[in-house]
Amino acid sequence: MENLTRDDIIELLKDDSQNKELFSYADEIRKKYVGDEVHLRGLIEFSNICKRECLYCGLRCENKNIDRYRISPEDIILYAQKAVEMGYKTIVLQSGEDSFYSAEVMCEIIKGIKKLDAALTLSIGERSFEDYKAFKDAGADRYLIRIETTDKKLYEKMHPHADFENRIRCLKDLKKLGYEVGTGCLVGLPNQTIESLANDILFFKEINADMIGIGPFIPHPQTPLNDEQSGNFTLALKVMALTRIILKNINIPATTAMETLNPNGRIIALQSGANVVMPNVTTTEYRAKYEIYPNKICINENPTKCRTCIENKIKSIGRKISTDYGFRKN
């Protein structure tokens, strides 16, 4: 499975007869390029307020059937501090597109967290070059912004009033500013083709992404896609495995959405190319409210339990918990 062409990728995605070989080859490449260590990133979902209308997402502004919250800058820093005390070497801040968190407010949070001994990743959506620069100057190390799909028509259908070119602009600006950049796609969006998933993987390579998050689409009852079918777990896993085989030394999380569709989803992903897990480090009160899709895992758990649980699972498959910051390996 060396030097895969677009046609090879399409063939592998369509045909299930070589899945076992595909997953074990991705596991080999993972071991060779990034080793047996698993990086844990402490995830803080700090606001579920969002001005966007993404058709698939439960946080979309038209959803009135959701209890909205915002965590204060002081409390965000406090959660980060507790996570660092628990052993996390990276903090990930994620939210809807909430304009309360202006560049000024974000920079205050970033500086507070960067006083701790941790790398910092942001995942707060589309912003201007100036905002991204301010966040970088304040100390942010990485940024996650999934392209969701590279099929422009489908992208525009899924994101009313949004501009595909602006999403690309964000990724390019972030690279230019020296962030480690993460992107990724949803697998199983209505009318998404296998060919477009192959293009997604080639796009990740083309922009030289440092991190790739792949997850199955899960229909949310309070969205226009409520009657659609869920994405397929195995297909999402295959897109992830092919991404490992093609991009080799990048960081790839075993995503929470994978575990929502399969009770052992994250461990299966870790054995098919993934090397990162992002446990939630906020208290129970916010977890159910950050409902991008239904049946999210661990919504009744607390940070200590999540850490112990995932550590035990990782050790049970013979892997180690990394104690470094987990930047992309050269």
Ligand code: SAH
């Ligand atoms: N506002 C930020 C963070 C979005 S939430 C941003 O725009 O980047 C993080 C990811 O959750 C999204 O990028 C999307 O891929 C995923 N997501 C949203 N709704 C989903 C659903 N219904 N099923 C599966 N994943 C979903």
